[in-house]
Amino acid sequence: MTLSDPVSTFDTAMFRGVMGRFATGVTVVSFMREGEPAGMTVNAFLSVSLDPPLVLISVRRSSNFVQHVQVGGRYGVNVLAEAQEHLAAYFARRPDGATKVAFRDHLGTPLIDASLAHIVARVVDIHPAGDHLLYIAAIEHLWHGLEARPLIFFSGKYKQIHAHEPAIQWNDALDGW
Ligand SMILES: Cc1cc2nc3c(=O)[nH]c(=O)nc-3n(C[C@H](O)[C@H](O)[C@H](O)COP(=O)(O)O)c2cc1C
Numbered sequence: 001m002t003l004s005d006p007v008s009t010f011d012t013a014m015f016r017g018v019m020g021r022f023a024t025g026v027t028v029v030s031f032m033r034e035g036e037p038a039g040m041t042v043n044a045f046l047s048v049s050l051d052p053p054l055v056l057i058s059v060r061r062s063s064n065f066v067q068h069v070q071v072g073g074r075y076g077v078n079v080l081a082e083a084q085e086h087l088a089a090y091f092a093r094r095p096d097g098a099t100k101v102a103f104r105d106h107l108g109t110p111l112i113d114a115s116l117a118h119i120v121a122r123v124v125d126i127h128p129a130g131d132h133l134l135y136i137a138a139i140e141h142l143w144h145g146l147e148a149r150p151l152i153f154f155s156g157k158y159k160q161i162h163a164h165e166p167a168i169q170w171n172d173a174l175d176g177w
Contacts, residue, residue, distance in 0.1 A: 024153050027057075028078045030078060031069050116145045
């Protein structure tokens with residue numbers, strides 16, 4: 001397929017495949033659903049502004065999240081470690097209640113222990129974008145979590161980083177630039 005192909009012949013599988021070559025981390029976005037903590041696996045997560053500090057997630061319109069989080073509401077972002085792959089799989093399907101997930105509460109927003117990092121953000125804007133909604137949110141709290149290796153998603157599969165520590169510390173090497 002080329003860029004000049006008409007939209008009617010757009011190859012969705014090709015689009016997914018090409019986008020899958022963009023390696024990402026994996027998060028579980030946590031929120032309250034009818035008084036109970038809930039989560040959703042999300043890799044469409046990015047920081048959008050430093051001043052003010054804003055983040056964004058892109059959520060499919062049909063997701064439960066959309067029914068439960070509005071402007072003024074909050075969501076948690078839990079950046080997953082490689083040991084949390086089971087949570088990524090669990091929160092990518094409709095929860096069956098069989099898996100017990102250790103949520104902890106932060107002022108009404110659930111968070112998942114043993115993650116690499118946590119953010120609590122308040123939704124300031126929801127932009128429609130095709131079959132998804134972009135939830136822009138102001139960071140209210142953030143924490144480093146465990147020092148551990150991240151879970152990676154690439155080409156439709158979970159991956160782990162197997163890298164040696166670099167011999168050169170680049171921060172030192174860049175001193176004086
Ligand atoms: C690695 C991975 C990343 C995902 N990222 C997103 C995402 O960024 N946005 C989204 O809407 N769904 C994403 N999904 C799909 C949702 O996790 C899944 O549809 C959702 O948990 C189902 O929730 P629901 O029961 O509310 O529909 C992702 C799934 C996986 C496995």
